[in-house]
Amino acid sequence: MAELILHHYATSPFSEKVRLIMGYKKLTWKSVIVPSIMPKPDYVALTGGYRRVPVLQIGADIYCDTALICDVLEHLTPLPSLYPEPGKGLSRVVAQWADSSLFWAAMAHNLSGKGAADVFAKAPPEAAKAFGEDRKAMSSNMVRLRPGDATSAYKSYLRRLSDMLDDTDYLLGGYPTVADFACYHPLWFTRKRTPSMADILQLTPAVVDWLDRMAGIGHGTMETFDEAQAFEVARASLPHTLLSDSTFQDDHGIPLGSHVTVTAETFGPEPTDGELIAATRTHYTLRRTGERFGTVHVHFPRVGYVLRKVES
Structure with missing residues (x-):
């Protein structure tokens, strides 16, 4: 290896x-x-x-x-495969959506209101300013969602994920695919890094249960x-x-x-x-x-x- x-x-x-x-x-x-x-x-x-x-x-x-x-x-x-047949194309499409549309809606929600205070609670004021300026420079080619629009989109996306979990433990079946890992990480940030903004997750209990299953996978060695x-x-x-x-x-x-x-x-x-x-x-x-x-x-x-x- x-x-x-x-x-x-x-x-x-x-x-x-x-x-x-x-x-x-x-x-x-x-x-x-x-x-x-x-x-x-x-x-x-x-x-x-x-x-x-x-x-x-x-x-x-x-x-x-x-x-x-x-x-x-x-x-x-x-x-275990990230792209199991017969749905490997679907898993890639969902992952690409998660890494773009879902991610940016989640992060705009996460860092609004009290969320930014959560992230920088133990850092000096200049750290938050430096981070904001850094990310502004990185997103110069993007149109960023306003907080209210982001929260609305995030709620809709969470409901869609919940619908995908109606009859199965993971988004596309009985085991994780790349779609699960891509959808997990922005929600992980909501839950772990911006707890003041995490009430939004409680609107979809099936998603919370799925988050627990995903977190249980761990990080390897x-x-x-x-x-x-x-x-x-x-x-x-x-x-x-x-x-x-x-x-x-x-x-x-x-x-x-x-x-x-x-x-x-x-x-x-x-x-x-x-x-x-x-x-x-x-x-x-x-x-x-x-x-x-x-x-x-x-x-x-x-x-x-x-x-x-x-x-x-």
Whole structure:
């Protein structure tokens, strides 16, 4: 089994999604804690500009975005599956909705009213201000929901999840799929990080019971690690992708070997630059070299990311 290094921080909802999947697949992993806001000099150096959390490092391969991380973990440990037949397409569609529409409605609700006070209760006033400015910069390409609109949408989404749980323990059947893990993490934040805003969950008791079942999965076996150790692992390794598709799919007229950037469509506008060495039906891969970490391959999913050629 390859050594799994998760770069994350404790209160990150998307990191909780991956941590719970580690538990579901009974994996052992190394935990590297990174800052929740900029500056993140080591983290950004390793990724080439990408600053969203988490990323999964395996040797000299850096996997960005939880949708792609899920595919990697599925390849490493196929059972129990995140994408069981016959509904694997449906599970991906629900997960994509959860990571976007559900997530942003939940977080706009969570951080309104007393929720922000919950998050920063033990922090100095300047911490809350710095966090707000950091997230404002990350969401410069987005239209953010107002609190009242977000709460209305969140209530509707919770009712829809409750309907999915009428006759089953998990959203799409008798066992968790990627849809469950994607829907869980914004609700986890409501429950654990913003308890003043968590009464909204009580409107759907079936969802509360499902949250309890999901939380019981746990996080697998975690070992502490640090960024310096992670850099050393990268420097001592050769890139070797665990993504199964390799056929070049040219949708942009950009040949392999080009100097390119990859940027998130919405949240987190910072580009990652490097040499394009893979553009398949599911992902992009950039080669990057640095003195501290050697040569790494940084991987992104196609969906949700924009590829551009850097004109010299």
